Amino acid sequence: MIEYPDFEKIVLDKLGRDIRIEVNEDQHNAIIPAPDTSLFIVAGPGSGKTTVMVLKILKFIFVDGVKPSSILATTFTRKAAAQLKSRTIEWGNELKSTLMENPKYSSIRVLIEKLDFKRIVTGTLDSIAEDILKSSDSGSSPAIIEDLVSNALMIKVGLLDHDRQRDKDLHGFLNHIRGSRTRLNVSMMSQILLEIKDRVYHDRIDFEKFINDYEHPGAKIAHDAISDYIGDLKNRNLLDFSMLEDEFLRKLQTDGLKGLKNIKIVLVDEYQDTNLLQETIYLKIADVAVKNKGSIIVVGDDDQSLYRFRGATVDLFTDFGNRLNGYLGINPLFVNLSKNYRSTEHIVDFCNEFIRLDKEFQNVRAEGKRSISSSLENSINVPVLGMFRDDINTLAADLANFIREASHGKGFNLDYKGSSFKIKIDEKDGSPSDIAFLCSSPLELDFKGNPRLPILLKDELNKINPQIPVFNPRGQSLGRIPVIEVLCGILLECIDPECKIQNTFGRLPRNAVFRFKIWRSKALKYIDDKEDESKEMHAFIDTWRSYFRIKEDKIEVPLVELIYKMVKWIPEILDEEGLVYLEIIIKTITQTSLFSDFKSNIVLNGRNRDINQDSVIEVMWNIFVPIALGAINLDLDILENLPENGINIMSIHQSKGLEFPIVIVDVGSDFKMNYANHAFKRFPGTPGKSCTLEDNMRKFSKLGIPKRGALDRAFDDLIRQYFVAFSRPQGLLLLVGLNSLKDGYFFNNALRYVPNVATGWDRDGEWHWEGLNNLFHI
Numbered sequence: 001m002i003e004y005p006d007f008e009k010i011v012l013d014k015l016g017r018d019i020r021i022e023v024n025e026d027q028h029n030a031i032i033p034a035p036d037t038s039l040f041i042v043a044g045p046g047s048g049k050t051t052v053m054v055l056k057i058l059k060f061i062f063v064d065g066v067k068p069s070s071i072l073a074t075t076f077t078r079k080a081a082a083q084l085k086s087r088t089i090e091w092g093n094e095l096k097s098t099l100m101e102n103p104k105y106s107s108i109r110v111l112i113e114k115l116d117f118k119r120i121v122t123g124t125l126d127s128i129a130e131d132i133l134k135s136s137d138s139g140s141s142p143a144i145i146e147d148l149v150s151n152a153l154m155i156k157v158g159l160l161d162h163d164r165q166r167d168k169d170l171h172g173f174l175n176h177i178r179g180s181r182t183r184l185n186v187s188m189m190s191q192i193l194l195e196i197k198d199r200v201y202h203d204r205i206d207f208e209k210f211i212n213d214y215e216h217p218g219a220k221i222a223h224d225a226i227s228d229y230i231g232d233l234k235n236r237n238l239l240d241f242s243m244l245e246d247e248f249l250r251k252l253q254t255d256g257l258k259g260l261k262n263i264k265i266v267l268v269d270e271y272q273d274t275n276l277l278q279e280t281i282y283l284k285i286a287d288v289a290v291k292n293k294g295s296i297i298v299v300g301d302d303d304q305s306l307y308r309f310r311g312a313t314v315d316l317f318t319d320f321g322n323r324l325n326g327y328l329g330i331n332p333l334f335v336n337l338s339k340n341y342r343s344t345e346h347i348v349d350f351c352n353e354f355i356r357l358d359k360e361f362q363n364v365r366a367e368g369k370r371s372i373s374s375s376l377e378n379s380i381n382v383p384v385l386g387m388f389r390d391d392i393n394t395l396a397a398d399l400a401n402f403i404r405e406a407s408h409g410k411g412f413n414l415d416y417k418g419s420s421f422k423i424k425i426d427e428k429d430g431s432p433s434d435i436a437f438l439c440s441s442p443l444e445l446d447f448k449g450n451p452r453l454p455i456l457l458k459d460e461l462n463k464i465n466p467q468i469p470v471f472n473p474r475g476q477s478l479g480r481i482p483v484i485e486v487l488c489g490i491l492l493e494c495i496d497p498e499c500k501i502q503n504t505f506g507r508l509p510r511n512a513v514f515r516f517k518i519w520r521s522k523a524l525k526y527i528d529d530k531e532d533e534s535k536e537m538h539a540f541i542d543t544w545r546s547y548f549r550i551k552e553d554k555i556e557v558p559l560v561e562l563i564y565k566m567v568k569w570i571p572e573i574l575d576e577e578g579l580v581y582l583e584i585i586i587k588t589i590t591q592t593s594l595f596s597d598f599k600s601n602i603v604l605n606g607r608n609r610d611i612n613q614d615s616v617i618e619v620m621w622n623i624f625v626p627i628a629l630g631a632i633n634l635d636l637d638i639l640e641n642l643p644e645n646g647i648n649i650m651s652i653h654q655s656k657g658l659e660f661p662i663v664i665v666d667v668g669s670d671f672k673m674n675y676a677n678h679a680f681k682r683f684p685g686t687p688g689k690s691c692t693l694e695d696n697m698r699k700f701s702k703l704g705i706p707k708r709g710a711l712d713r714a715f716d717d718l719i720r721q722y723f724v725a726f727s728r729p730q731g732l733l734l735l736v737g738l739n740s741l742k743d744g745y746f747f748n749n750a751l752r753y754v755p756n757v758a759t760g761w762d763r764d765g766e767w768h769w770e771g772l773n774n775l776f777h778i
């Protein structure tokens with residue numbers, strides 16, 4: 001349509017992105033290739049993947065005349081997909097209006113005017129699969145259940161309905177297949193069963209063969225639990241995500257899916273976290289695209305692959321060239337984006353050093369990849385900082401002080417190599433949400449119930465005047481969050497006054513009944529403590545109690561409606577953090593209604609008390625029991641919007657793809673000594689559960705057992721995890737932990753160390769950053 005140099009110029013003038021070869025060779029090389037050139041883009045952190053994807057799409061449309069509807073682009077999360085979509089529409093429209101004013105292009109004005117960027121197919125693979133299946137299905141297409149409730153369903157139909165949670169053989173098998181010896185509760189058992197089920201789909205394993213070959217008495221029981229789960233979903237015309245992808249592939253292979261017939265460009269972001277099932281889907285669509293004279297473009301970074309435990313196979317990325325060649329006979333062009341547009345030079349240097357210090361790790365990195373280089377050479381270049389203390393209480397207090405100075409105070413001052421720096425978030429546009437605290441687990445309590453750094457920090461920040469809010473939605477399980485306890489307690493008091501139904505129905509898990517009791521008593525206390533509204537709230541509950549005496553015909557009350565009525569009395573649920581929990585509860589109810597006979601409604605029927613009882617029992621089983629057992633997963637995509645006014649505490653996994661002005665990484669606030677029980681989080685002595693499960697199941701996949709040993713894979717994963725964490729900040733990186741990580745500690749009169757990948761140890765036990773002298777300590 002238009003000439004490439006004009007495209008480049010408008011992109012610079014209107015979008016402020018300079019993609020000329022002499023200025024930005026990497027991004028230029030990724031954007032310029034023709035639509036029929038398949039690409040393998042290895043993109044280091046902060047190298048502008050989103051920019052490249054958007055500009056590449058727009059270049060195809062404006063320069064090569066590719067129709068928006070023949071472009072399919074997928075990303076890993078819904079959030080990233082939404083960002084890609086809105087950026088493409090925004091930039092596309094900007095270019096469109098500029099071109100329409102340009103007399104040089106008056107002859108194609110009509111064509112330009114017609115361009116509709118909303119027609120580009122963008123989304124996660126799952127959302128695209130769902131849409132396409134819906135649009136091409138003549139019958140009633142299946143509904144999709146989210147990860148949020150799949151655990152609840154597995155608990156019910158896979159375990160509790162058949163009392164399998166008590167089965168010793170099943171316990172044994174679930175531990176055996178992951179090489180662990182943990183005491184498993186119901187929720188953990190269910191999660192492992194789902195992990196096995198997902199791997200069966202993701203690695204395309206013959207489930208029956210796998211079970212039959214497995215000589216363990218518990219294998220058959222696991223098979224039955226998983227089959228019951230799958231069968232129950234299918235009977236209700238439902239699919240979970242891995243079943244959806246499997247169904248999508250099946251349809252692709254059988255009728256070619258008409259919705260994809262005209263696809264010419266397939267663009268896949270975060271390809272390093274792809275599994276075999278997804279690869280097969282992408283290559284199948286790529287086959288269509290190539291026949292339409294188009295191509296497949298994959299973008300990713302093997303150093304940032306984090307999802308082995310969800311079936312991701314990083315080798316599919318590093319070996320993409322050979323695999324594409326084997327499948328379609330095409331050699332993709334290799335492009336490496338190594339210029340980093342995010343972080344200061346010190347941070348970039350630190351990341352480069354970190355990723356290179358383990359010799360063995362270099363063997364699994366994508367070939368031909370360069371070190372990342374900073375583009376912010378002249379900006380303020382604060383050194384990478386360290387804050388290490390003798391105990392976590394002191395660490396929490398000093399860290400809170402640092403955060404206060406950086407956000408509300410005069411700024412945190414430091415002198416380094418003759419220069420003075422003031423660390424302060426932007427006075428005008430900044431907020432505490434510019435600071436992120438990343439850790440391997442954001443849990444507030446350890447397994448013994450002792451407080452961990454996330455809660456101690458939260459408490460310290462709460463003491464400050466004005467308070468600095470902390471947002472840590474994954475700090476504890478949903479059923480232990482105070483506002484949810486109150487909400488659930490009031491709901492139970494309404495739908496089952498005095499536990500009448502609960503008591504007559506004896507099969508509820510003991511742990512759940514215990515939690516229900518806590519909820520109910522906390523709710524009643526909450527109501528009594530509310531001076532003004534206490535009466536009104538009691539009256540509300542009493543009205544519900546009186547419903548059970550009604551003689552009228554059936555009334556159905558959706559549980560969601562009941563919640564909406566009561567939130568006005570629980571103001572905490574309407575603040576930023578509370579709303580996230582409320583959204584999760586509502587989503588749980590709407591999702592579980594898909595597999596509930598009463599659709600998550602409470603049925604009040606004066607003529608038939610049994611129906612009422614059944615509807616209450618169903619709600620207890622499907623909603624309250626899973627919440628009580630900690631089985632409702634807060635999946636990443638739920639947390640789409642991070643609150644603006646507080647610090648975010650998040651797991652490193654959750655921070656993937658994000659950037660923040662200031663990033664604090666907890667490299668070991670739990671590691672006082674070299675204890676074996678937390679070695680897997682810092683310097684594994686054994687392969688770990690995900691890698692063992694992977695080995696045990698990959699035997700039955702076309703992929704075969706991974707060539708690389710399980711222990712090496714466990715080290716590789718840890719390195720990748722901290723590489724992601726260290727590469728998130730724009731301006732400041734601060735590592736925090738206990739002094740024992742820096743100086744060692746004395747035990748039996750001897751100096752000992754705490755080997756830790758995150759503090760610069762390699763797997764051979766060499767400490768490259770001995771004493772952590774590479775950090776500037778505050």
Ligand SMILES: Nc1ncnc2c1ncn2[C@@H]1O[C@H](COP(=O)(O)OP(=O)(O)OP(=O)(O)O)[C@@H](O)[C@H]1O
Pocket residue numbers: 017018024027043044045046047048049050051301304340341342656657658659727
């Ligand atoms: N050509 C460019 N000029 C200026 N800034 C850019 C350019 N390309 C990207 N950026 C900026 O660099 C930052 C990093 O980009 P982006 O988030 O797309 O990186 P990424 O490659 O996805 O990183 P990661 O893999 O670490 O998630 C963003 O703030 C983006 O706006």
